[in-house]
Amino acid sequence: MAIDTAWFHQQLEKRGSSVRGLARYLGLDASAVSRMLNGERKMSAEEQDRIAEFLGVSIEEIAFHRRGVAAGFSESKQSAYNAEVDRKGQPAVSNEWFSEKDVIYKDGKRWMEGRNGELVEVHRVFGCMKGTVTIMPGVDLTEPMEFEWSEKLYTGERGNG
Numbered sequence: 001m002a003i004d005t006a007w008f009h010q011q012l013e014k015r016g017s018s019v020r021g022l023a024r025y026l027g028l029d030a031s032a033v034s035r036m037l038n039g040e041r042k043m044s045a046e047e048q049d050r051i052a053e054f055l056g057v058s059i060e061e062i063a064f065h066r067r068g069v070a071a072g073f074s075e076s077k078q079s080a081y082n083a084e085v086d087r088k089g090q091p092a093v094s095n096e097w098f099s100e101k102d103v104i105y106k107d108g109k110r111w112m113e114g115r116n117g118e119l120v121e122v123h124r125v126f127g128c129m130k131g132t133v134t135i136m137p138g139v140d141l142t143e144p145m146e147f148e149w150s151e152k153l154y155t156g157e158r159g160n161g
Helices: 005-014 019-026 030-037 045-055 059-066 147-155
Strands: 104-106 109-113 119-121
Touching (some): 045 059
8 A cells, every 4th residue: 555645745735844844853854754755665653653743643644644545354344444533533333344144054164255246165263252252331442551550561560459
């Protein structure tokens, strides 16, 4: 996937800046930044974070546009990631996931219809974890850990509890 060059230039223009201004902020040569925004040079994770700061947008939005158009998990019928919707906190829900209703039983095997209409044999582990994990309402698994727990996890420090 290619970088969304036009989006980056639009963001720079919105902020009254230029490739040279971004290059100064990053401490890079303007030609290196130009090549990066044209997809001729890869953007590092640190550069991605600093560009997000400079443009005043989320890191997720930069990550989305540095990769161009995301396709999602089309083999699983998942719709493409939509940064505009997701960054506002509205879930991009897809009704297109394979479910047990999509399974076709034939010749003693389980099949599902693929993208091109051909039948694809379902792997034997499909559905084996159903009902084994419960996520309580209001829990966001993508939310950062509480500081106390992260300290214990990453440093091995034991608390008083």
